[in-house]
Amino acid sequence: MLTKLQDRGSRMTSHRLALLRIMAVSEGHPNAAQLYEKLREQFPTISLATIYKTLLVLKEDGQVFEIDMHNDSHYDGNKPYPHPHLICNKCGDIIDGDDVSFLDAIGQEIQEKYNFQIAQSQLLFYGVCQNCQS
Amino acid sequence: MLTKLQDRGSRMTSHRLALLRIMAVSEGHPNAAQLYEKLREQFPTISLATIYKTLLVLKEDGQVFEIDMHNDSHYDGNKPYPHPHLICNKCGDIIDGDDVSFLDAIGQEIQEKYNFQIAQSQLLFYGVCQNCQS
DNA sequence: CTACTTGCAAAGCCTTTGCAAACTA
DNA sequence: TAGTTTGCAAAGGCTTTGCAAGTAG
Numbered sequence: 001m002l003t004k005l006q007d008r009g010s011r012m013t014s015h016r017l018a019l020l021r022i023m024a025v026s027e028g029h030p031n032a033a034q035l036y037e038k039l040r041e042q043f044p045t046i047s048l049a050t051i052y053k054t055l056l057v058l059k060e061d062g063q064v065f066e067i068d069m070h071n072d073s074h075y076d077g078n079k080p081y082p083h084p085h086l087i088c089n090k091c092g093d094i095i096d097g098d099d100v101s102f103l104d105a106i107g108q109e110i111q112e113k114y115n116f117q118i119a120q121s122q123l124l125f126y127g128v129c130q131n132c133q134s
Numbered sequence: 135m136l137t138k139l140q141d142r143g144s145r146m147t148s149h150r151l152a153l154l155r156i157m158a159v160s161e162g163h164p165n166a167a168q169l170y171e172k173l174r175e176q177f178p179t180i181s182l183a184t185i186y187k188t189l190l191v192l193k194e195d196g197q198v199f200e201i202d203m204h205n206d207s208h209y210d211g212n213k214p215y216p217h218p219h220l221i222c223n224k225c226g227d228i229i230d231g232d233d234v235s236f237l238d239a240i241g242q243e244i245q246e247k248y249n250f251q252i253a254q255s256q257l258l259f260y261g262v263c264q265n266c267q268s
Numbered sequence: 269c270t271a272c273t274t275g276c277a278a279a280g281c282c283t284t285t286g287c288a289a290a291c292t293a
Numbered sequence: 294t295a296g297t298t299t300g301c302a303a304a305g306g307c308t309t310t311g312c313a314a315g316t317a318g
Contacts, residue, residue, distance in 0.1 A: 127252040289298105
């Protein structure tokens with residue numbers, strides 16, 4: 001993790017470590033504003049701009065995955081397997097779906113059929129979560 | 135198509151018809167700005183706000199599908215089958231993938247396992263398209 | 269010591285909102 | 294005619310940029 005950053009000429013700072021730790025511990029899918037609030041507890045002077053810059057580096061490094069949502073991206077600590085995200089239209093909660101191994105299979109098929117070099121995939125399901133159905 | 139709108143208390147206007155026609159004819163995946171430019175040829179006084187308002191109605195009506203991309207949503211005329219979108223990181227082109235019928239199967243599984251009522255799904259592959267590889 | 273990172277403020281961009289005039293059914 | 298849609302302008306919200314000061318290696 002540290003080495004990956006350094007190989008790219010980036011540095012591991014306390015901010016970056018803390019951000020990665022929040023992702024890993026919380027198991028959530030925070031957006032930039034939520035990360036900002038959490039990080040301010042440890043680093044009262046941190047700025048939103050730093051959050052965005054940090055996220056950019058970690059994304060390029062493959063340590064953080066960006067979930068593109070309508071004008072409000074959320075982020076996921078990089079899981080070792082491809083999995084869908086279930087997004088509740090009512091409460092906005094984001095739930096990790098199961099491993100979807102065949103995503104790789106589809107990827108393979110697409111690489112061949114369309115001659116398209118896949119770098120990343122994203123599978124989203126929008127709907128209503130269990131809690132919001134009652 | 136016309137009836138679906140009327141059932142919801144919406145009206146079919148020349149703007150809306152033209153927008154749908156562009157989607158159907160072009161087979162592309164324009165964003166709001168691109169639709170604006172095309173529609174201005176026919177309706178010189180049309181505004182971007184109208185584009186967004188129209189897209190909102192057509193989305194709710196299920197006639198247009200929104201592809202959430204980082205701060206720049208693109209739109210797809212509603213296809214009768216679920217299919218992935220291949221997004222080129224270099225030229226930005228969006229390619230329709232094949233029918234992915236098992237998406238429904240995964241959906242079923244997720245509905246049951248997570249008790250999550252799916253309204254819509256989105257499968258994106260980011261990478262480099264054929265043209266941009268040379 | 270050099271190069272990267274941070275924080276602040278400002279700018280950028282896409283998208284939404286409010287309201288009066290125009291239009292559909 | 295009643296209720297929806299349009300266009301304009303302004304506001305809103307998320308994200309990026311520039312630059313000087315601070316910090317990692």
